[in-house]
Amino acid sequence: MSKIVLNLCLIAMCISSASADVSTPLRDLAKKHRLPLGSAAPIDLLRSEGDGGKFPAFLSQEFNLLEPENDFKPPTIWRGDKDFHLDDADWLLGKPGEKGWAQNHSMRVRGHVLVYARDDGYTVPRWLMQKEAQINADQARDLLHDYITMLVGRYRGKVAMWDVANEAIDDRPNQNPFNLRNSFWFRKLGPEFLVLAFKYAREADPRVELYYNEYGIEGGGPKADHVIELLKWLKQQRAPITGLGMQWHIDSGLSLAPGDAHYQFADRVKEIKLGFMITELDVAVPVVSRKRTDPDYGMTPRDPNDLQAQANVYKEVFEYALSYSNCRGINLWGFNDRHSWIPGFSRGERGAATISDQSYERKPAYWAIWHALSR
Ligand code: XIL
Numbered sequence: 001m002s003k004i005v006l007n008l009c010l011i012a013m014c015i016s017s018a019s020a021d022v023s024t025p026l027r028d029l030a031k032k033h034r035l036p037l038g039s040a041a042p043i044d045l046l047r048s049e050g051d052g053g054k055f056p057a058f059l060s061q062e063f064n065l066l067e068p069e070n071d072f073k074p075p076t077i078w079r080g081d082k083d084f085h086l087d088d089a090d091w092l093l094g095k096p097g098e099k100g101w102a103q104n105h106s107m108r109v110r111g112h113v114l115v116y117a118r119d120d121g122y123t124v125p126r127w128l129m130q131k132e133a134q135i136n137a138d139q140a141r142d143l144l145h146d147y148i149t150m151l152v153g154r155y156r157g158k159v160a161m162w163d164v165a166n167e168a169i170d171d172r173p174n175q176n177p178f179n180l181r182n183s184f185w186f187r188k189l190g191p192e193f194l195v196l197a198f199k200y201a202r203e204a205d206p207r208v209e210l211y212y213n214e215y216g217i218e219g220g221g222p223k224a225d226h227v228i229e230l231l232k233w234l235k236q237q238r239a240p241i242t243g244l245g246m247q248w249h250i251d252s253g254l255s256l257a258p259g260d261a262h263y264q265f266a267d268r269v270k271e272i273k274l275g276f277m278i279t280e281l282d283v284a285v286p287v288v289s290r291k292r293t294d295p296d297y298g299m300t301p302r303d304p305n306d307l308q309a310q311a312n313v314y315k316e317v318f319e320y321a322l323s324y325s326n327c328r329g330i331n332l333w334g335f336n337d338r339h340s341w342i343p344g345f346s347r348g349e350r351g352a353a354t355i356s357d358q359s360y361e362r363k364p365a366y367w368a369i370w371h372a373l374s375r
Pocket of ligand 1: 122341
């Protein structure tokens with residue numbers, strides 16, 4: 001080899017290793033795979049420069065996608081008949097014709113969620129539930145149309161993807177088509193509410209990606225079977241659906257390997273020619289039990305070795321995602337243990353589910369993702 005060629009090779013090696021040294025943030029690594037990489041985040045922690053500015057800084061440094069955690073849910077936005085709370089959404093995305101925090105930080109936004117298809121305080125606006133007896137099917141259709149048209153239309157071209165419907169399928173068997181939950185929109189419109197929601201969203205934004213999002217289906221089973229049937233039916237009905245959002249709220253005890261039930265389920269999604277996203281990944285570990293008022297509530301793993309197991313699970317999920325050409329992105333459900341929903345959700349039994357600790361130190365899980373994306 002001539003001296004010049006040798007030198008060129010050495011320079012090329014330096015460049016390629018320099019392009020992925022440990023200071024390379026995850027978003028830059030993900031970009032090489034053309035994979036949007038995001039996290040859920042509450043808008044108020046961005047607006048208030050949470051944790052002395054560390055919260056927004058970590059988010060915008062490491063991710064190129066952001067999903068407001070609760071701020072785009074119907075009960076937050078839809079405060080009454082034609083009464084919408086859009087202040088936080090406008091701050092994030094800009095009022096019509098303006099830019100917001102997301103664009104100023106080169107972040108795309110994942111909208112969550114147009115129809116949260118179960119009856120809970122955080123899913124359907126209370127005022128709407130209270131008026132249920134006076135709302136007939138035509139009125140329900142109009143309400144759904146007007147809400148989706150308003151929200152998707154207002155942020156047309158600014159939101160990259162929407163969860164059109166979330167958690168519409170029951171965990172336990174019932175008699176409904178596709179085992180759909182007995183929810184407000186189902187009672188009014190039957191399964192058709194799902195088709196309509198997708199169509200209304202598409203009419204309001206011709207380019208935005210549109211997802212059906214669900215939990216507890218990643219590893220197959222009866223609920224996953226219902227999801228596949230529902231997705232096939234939605235396609236037959238010409239609902240403009242981009243793909244399936246799989247939440248992936250999992251535990252550090254999970255194991256994942258090519259060919260297993262997780263891969264088989266993703267294969268089935270591919271067979272029906274849909275994309276998919278991992279939309280709400282977190283990996284919970286058992287934690288030391290503490291009072292809710294304790295600042296370390298839900299923070300301390302009972303067994304420190306679990307952090308390594310957790311890292312391995314994150315790695316395996318990323319490898320799985322990267323192995324599918326129809327995987328359209330990965331979104332974490334939070335990136336900092338202090339702000340994760342898991343301790344509250346599991347009543348302090350599990351926690352420490354994210355990739356950074358209370359002091360924003362990167363955990364083994366962060367580096368596991370970093371390495372998975374560096375390949
Ligand atoms: C959770 C939020 O993280 C919590 O802050 C809130 O109290 C309840 O909802 N699946 C979803 C998300 O689709 O909307 C949920 O978010 C977590 C489970």
